[in-house]
Amino acid sequence: MTAFGFEVFATDGAARLGRVHTAHGPMDTPAFMPVGTAATVKAMTPESVASTGAQTILGNTYHLMLRPGAERVGRLGGLHEFMNWRGPILTDSGGFQVMSLAKLRKMSEEGVAFQSHIDGSRHLLTPERSMEIQNLLDADITMAFDECTPFPATPEQAAESMRLSMRWARRSRAAFVDRPGYGLFGIVQGGVYPDLRAESAEALCGIGFDGYAIGGLAVGEGQELMFQTLDVTTPLLPADRPRYLMGVGKPSDIIGAVLRGVDMFDCVMPTRSGRTAQAFTRRGTVNLRNARHQDDPRPLSENCACPACRNYSRAYLHHLIRSEEILGPMLLTWHNIQFYQDVMRGLRAAIAEGRVRQFAAQALADEALGDIEPL
Structure with a gap:
């Protein structure tokens, strides 16, 4: 062993x-x-x-x-x-x-x-x-x-x-x-x-x-x-x-x-946030309860591999949350765990390549910009 x-x-x-x-x-x-x-x-x-x-x-x-x-x-x-x-x-x-x-x-x-x-x-x-x-x-x-x-x-x-x-x-x-x-x-x-x-x-x-x-x-x-x-x-x-x-x-x-x-x-933050309609993205958190998402056809995050981002629009996720459908918290929790794991993968790659401070600076700068406006 x-x-x-x-x-x-x-x-x-x-x-x-x-x-x-x-x-x-x-x-x-x-x-x-x-x-x-x-x-x-x-x-x-x-x-x-x-x-x-x-x-x-x-x-x-x-x-x-x-x-x-x-x-x-x-x-x-x-x-x-x-x-x-x-x-x-x-x-x-x-x-x-x-x-x-x-x-x-x-x-x-x-x-x-x-x-x-x-x-x-x-x-x-x-x-x-x-x-x-x-x-x-x-x-x-x-x-x-x-x-x-x-x-x-x-x-x-x-x-x-x-x-x-x-x-x-x-x-x-x-x-x-x-x-x-x-x-x-x-x-x-x-x-x-x-x-x-x-x-x-x-x-x-x-x-x-x-x-x-x-x-x-x-x-x-x-x-x-x-x-x-x-x-x-x-x-x-x-x-x-x-x-x-x-x-x-x-x-x-x-x-x-x-x-x-x-x-x-x-x-517990990524799972708790997922159950309360909060999603983590590179541009900070997104509140899927917000009415601004109800007609938004975009994915939650363009480069995320989770099912919430691959298969569903912000409008649909907003609908699930407002309808209190259990699938909404499930998808947002999955997304948040995926986001955290993607951050860790990025950190590991950056350390291996000797650029962790640049990675950190870019990640924090992206988050400071806030969520982009809907179409």
């Missing part, structure tokens, strides 16, 4: 062209991983997700432990078999959802006791239980259990939160079941404070992980502060391990983070 690993083929400044090797196949980086919270990328079949070029998807520990249950998924062969996804799967630790969704949660050194937001049942999620759940799910990439530091947070609050996450990271490492092709990522915390980010990175590198995530960003701090935090954080992480910026984001966020040495991304 393939060993879990990461190789870098080319660099252009801090940007890296690489490949993550997992038990269920490779992931070429920079990579965007569609979010499949409850063992499904909303409004997409696994086959349609794969058709966009996506190689890896996400599952969510919190949601899957509550429904249908990690033990059940394990008995049914793991997430790959359960949802018919043959490529790599990354699962988050569940910590963020416990903090944001669960009822009557109580955090302690042991972990987080909480009531399910679904049925009020009581649970205790600890680093050890998080590792057990992710192992039952058969995640190729498991995330260490952590607390996502909120924003804003004082230096004292951020330090306390980060140090708890570092203690949980050590317990996660000890509880993780090492198997060929499977990896465990630590998560750098510390808010927007460079000294705390440095302390967190040093602690995680001392423990030793197969990859390193940067958490606690895209939580309200804004793009400029996020980039400043990345500027001081990514150089502290091992060059021979993949770097993952969690929960980010807009195309401009991703491009800026790639320029700062980040390899992996995920975000």
Whole structure:
């Protein structure tokens, strides 16, 4: 079986062209991983997700432990078999959802006791239980259990939160079941404070992980502060391990983070936007609810290979949305996932050819022009 690993083929400044090797196949980086919270990328079949070029998807520990249950998924062969996804799967630790969704949660050194937001049942999620759940799910990439530091947070609050996450990271490492092709990522915390980010990175590198995530960003701090935090954080992480910026984001966020040495991304934005009539294009987002599209015969995007653009007009997509037909969100979600994968392909090619800054500048300039007017 393939060993879990990461190789870098080319660099252009801090940007890296690489490949993550997992038990269920490779992931070429920079990579965007569609979010499949409850063992499904909303409004997409696994086959349609794969058709966009996506190689890896996400599952969510919190949601899957509550429904249908990690033990059940394990008995049914793991997430790959359960949802018919043959490529790599990354699962988050569940910590963020416990903090944001669960009822009557109580955090302690042991972990987080909480009531399910679904049925009020009581649970205790600890680093050890998080590792057990992710192992039952058969995640190729498991995330260490952590607390996502909120924003804003004082230096004292951020330090306390980060140090708890570092203690949980050590317990996660000890509880993780090492198997060929499977990896465990630590998560750098510390808010927007460079000294705390440095302390967190040093602690995680001392423990030793197969990859390193940067958490606690895209939580309200804004793009400029996020980039400043990345500027001081990514150089502290091992060059021979993949770097993952969690929960980010807009195309401009991703491009800026790639320029700062980040390899992996995920975000609900393309799927959520597709369900709310928003489509991403080179010229920014298009709102298909807008009446300006009702007589527009053009495709959503001229150079996109997705079915929404190949087979249908803006007028038809507008009709589907205004009629609340389920096909509308399905097509727009497919388009958005395709758009994100096209951005990542463009970034990989640009890094290989030593022109990533030119690619970034052109992409951002195109978006700034806005959507072109209808005929």
